Amino acid sequence: MEQVIIIGTGCAGYTAAIYTARANLKPLMLSGTQPGGQLTTTTEVENFPGHPEGIMGPELMVRMQKQAERFGTRIAYEMVESVSLLADGGFAVKTGSASYEAKTVIIATGAAPRHMGLPNEQSLIGRGLTSCATCDGAFYPDVPVAVIGGGDSACEEAGFLTRFASKVYLIHRRDELRASKIMADRALANPKIEPVWNSTVTEYLTDEKGEMRAVKLKNLVTGAESEMDVKCVFVAIGHVPNSGFLGGLVDLDENGYILQTPGRTATKTPGLFAAGDVADHYYRQAITAAGQGCAAALEAERYLSEHEGH
Ligand code: NAP
Numbered sequence: 001m002e003q004v005i006i007i008g009t010g011c012a013g014y015t016a017a018i019y020t021a022r023a024n025l026k027p028l029m030l031s032g033t034q035p036g037g038q039l040t041t042t043t044e045v046e047n048f049p050g051h052p053e054g055i056m057g058p059e060l061m062v063r064m065q066k067q068a069e070r071f072g073t074r075i076a077y078e079m080v081e082s083v084s085l086l087a088d089g090g091f092a093v094k095t096g097s098a099s100y101e102a103k104t105v106i107i108a109t110g111a112a113p114r115h116m117g118l119p120n121e122q123s124l125i126g127r128g129l130t131s132c133a134t135c136d137g138a139f140y141p142d143v144p145v146a147v148i149g150g151g152d153s154a155c156e157e158a159g160f161l162t163r164f165a166s167k168v169y170l171i172h173r174r175d176e177l178r179a180s181k182i183m184a185d186r187a188l189a190n191p192k193i194e195p196v197w198n199s200t201v202t203e204y205l206t207d208e209k210g211e212m213r214a215v216k217l218k219n220l221v222t223g224a225e226s227e228m229d230v231k232c233v234f235v236a237i238g239h240v241p242n243s244g245f246l247g248g249l250v251d252l253d254e255n256g257y258i259l260q261t262p263g264r265t266a267t268k269t270p271g272l273f274a275a276g277d278v279a280d281h282y283y284r285q286a287i288t289a290a291g292q293g294c295a296a297a298l299e300a301e302r303y304l305s306e307h308e309g310h
Contacts, residue, residue: 001090001101001102001103002026002027002028002100002101002102002103003020003025003026003027003102003103003104003304004020004025004027004028004102004103004104004105004106004297004300004304005027005028005029005030005091005093005100005102005104005105005106006020006027006028006029006030006105006106006108007029007030007032007080007083007093007105007106007107007108007109008029008030008031008032008037008107008108008109008110008242008276008278009029009031009032009035009036009037009061009065009075009108010036010037010038010039010061010108010110010276010277010289011037011039011061011064011276011286011287011289011290011293012108012110012275012276012277012278012289012290012292012293012296013029013037013106013108013275013276013293014029014061014064014065014067014068014290014293015064015275015289015290015291015293015294015297016106016108016275016293016294016296016297016300017029017068017073017293017297018064018067018068018071018073018297019293019294019297019298019301020073020106020297020300020301021068021071021072021073022071023297023301024072025300025301025304026072026073026074027068027073027074028073028074028075028076028100028102029068029073029074029075029076030075030076030078030079030080030093030095030100031075031076031077031078032079032080032109032242033079034110035075035077036058036061036062036065037061037110038110038111038277039057039058039060039061039286040057040058040061041057041132041134041135042057042134043056043057043134043160044056044057045057045060045286047285047286047287048060048286048287049287060286076095076098078095078096078097078098079095079096080093080094080095080109080245081094081095081096081245082094082245082247083105083107083245083246083247083249083272084247084249085249085269086101089103089271090102090103090271091103091104091105091271091272093105103271103304103307104271104272104273104300104303104304105271105272105273106265106273106274106275106293106296106297106300107243107246107250107258107267107272107273107274107275107278107279108274108275108276108278108289108293108296109241109242109243109278110241110242110276110277110278110289111239111240111241111242111277111278111284112239112240112242113131113132113235113236113239113240114235114237114238114239114240115131115235115237116148116201116235116237118201118202118203118204120204120206121204123210124204124206124210124211124212127206127209127210127211127212128204128206128211128212128213128231128232128233129204129212129232129233129235130232130233130234130235131234131235131236132234133147133156133157133158133160133161133234134160136232136234137157137160137161137163137164137165137234138164139232140161140164140165140231140232141164141165142164142165142166143165143166143230143231143232144165144166144167144168144169144228144229144230144231145161145165145167145168145169145230145231145232145233145234146168146169146170146171146196146201146215146228146230146232146233146234147161147168147169147170147171147233147234147235147236148171148172148201148233148234148235148236148237149170149171149172149235149236149237149238150170150172150173150174150176150177150178150179151177151178151179151236151237151238152178152179152180152183153236153238154170154172154177154179154187154236154237155170155177155179155183155184155186155187156183156236157234157236158170158187158190158193158234159186159187159190159193161234162190162192162193165192165232166192167192167194168190168192168193168194169193169194169195169196169228169230170187170193170194170195170196171196171199171200171201171215171217172195172196172197172198172199173198173199173200173220174197174198175197175198177195196217196228198219198220198221199217199218199219199220200217200218200220201215201216201217201233202216202217202218202225203215203216204216204233205227211231212230212231212232212233213229213230213231214227214228214229214230215227215228215230215233239277239284240255240256241255241256241257241258241277241278241279241281242278243256243257243258243278244256246258249267249268249269249272250267250268250269250272250274251267251268253281255281257278257279257280257281258274258278258279259279260274260279264295264299265279265292265295265296265299266299270303270307271300271303271307273296273299273300274296275289275292275293275295275296276289276292276293277289279292280292
């Protein structure tokens with residue numbers, strides 16, 4: 001039986017791995033479908049302490065992985081399907097191809113971009129529908145594109161896209177951005193960004209190749225409908241925590257975020273800890289996720305020494 005299994009390989013997961021590995025707990029990490037987590041879809045990270053010139057997100061994650069492996073962390077590139085309690089204590093962790101047992105589990109599965117829930121969106125992902133401007137923006141030079149959302153992410157994505165696109169429509173369901181003032185002001189001052197207020201996308205329209213050609217818009221104040229030609233839509237309407245595989249082992253808030261014991265990373269199940277964006281809808285920063293990963297590792301270590309000795 002493993003001492004600790006860490007599910008997820010983002011900032012929270014790798015930090016938990018570095019700490020538990022250095023405590024000689026020989027952690028096993030299960031990577032999920034996006035090894036490295038959300039920072040692998042960003043470009044330069046300017047606010048992670050210790051990198052005064054900034055560091056590219058994917059490079060930061062590779063460095064975290066190396067640091068975790070240096071102290072004996074093992075990584076299995078598998079997707080966890082379920083976690084359940086064993087009769088004699090500990091946890092069974094099942095992936096598509098294997099089953100593991102562990103005395104403690106740290107959930108660091110992060111959050112995935114939210115989509116609009118429109119009928120053909122699954123078939124359009126990668127064909128003009130995306131949630132990652134830094135990944136896909138360069139594929140749409142000199143054409144109009146749209147960003148849906150009014151938060152910091154939407155403003156950031158829109159600003160980044162102006163490097164490539166001929167025009168960036170910022171489609172927001174209200175007439176005021178949710179984004180912080182500095183980000184909102186910057187976006188609204190950019191001549192290539194055109195806000196489309198009080199509007200929602202009701203349909204993605206495709207060309208003969210099945211690729212995005214336009215969106216159908218509805219004005220939420222007047223009810224008027226219109227079409228807007230865009231070659232790509234970048235959806236930035238928040239995230240959904242990856243917590244759906246845990247059954248009743250954790251309590252979730254109304255948005256699916258794991259509820260922790262206040263001020264701790266413990267969940268309602270002894271030995272099961274949660275860290276990073278899967279439990280944090282408030283800060284959602286790389287450094288806060290890393291901090292929670294550290295806290296979860298320390299709590300798992302203490303739990304093991306109190307309950308088992310190791
Ligand atoms: P967010 O702040 O939750 O904003 C989500 C936006 O999407 C809101 O404007 C919301 O509209 C809109 N929205 C939600 N559901 C929608 C739907 N079904 N249809 C249409 N619009 C919908 O999410 P975020 O922008 O991803 O930011 C999350 C956190 O990360 C925030 O704390 C943010 O400050 C932080 N962040 C920081 C930076 C930075 O500092 N560089 C960059 C990115 C993110 P309403 O406004 O009407 O609710």
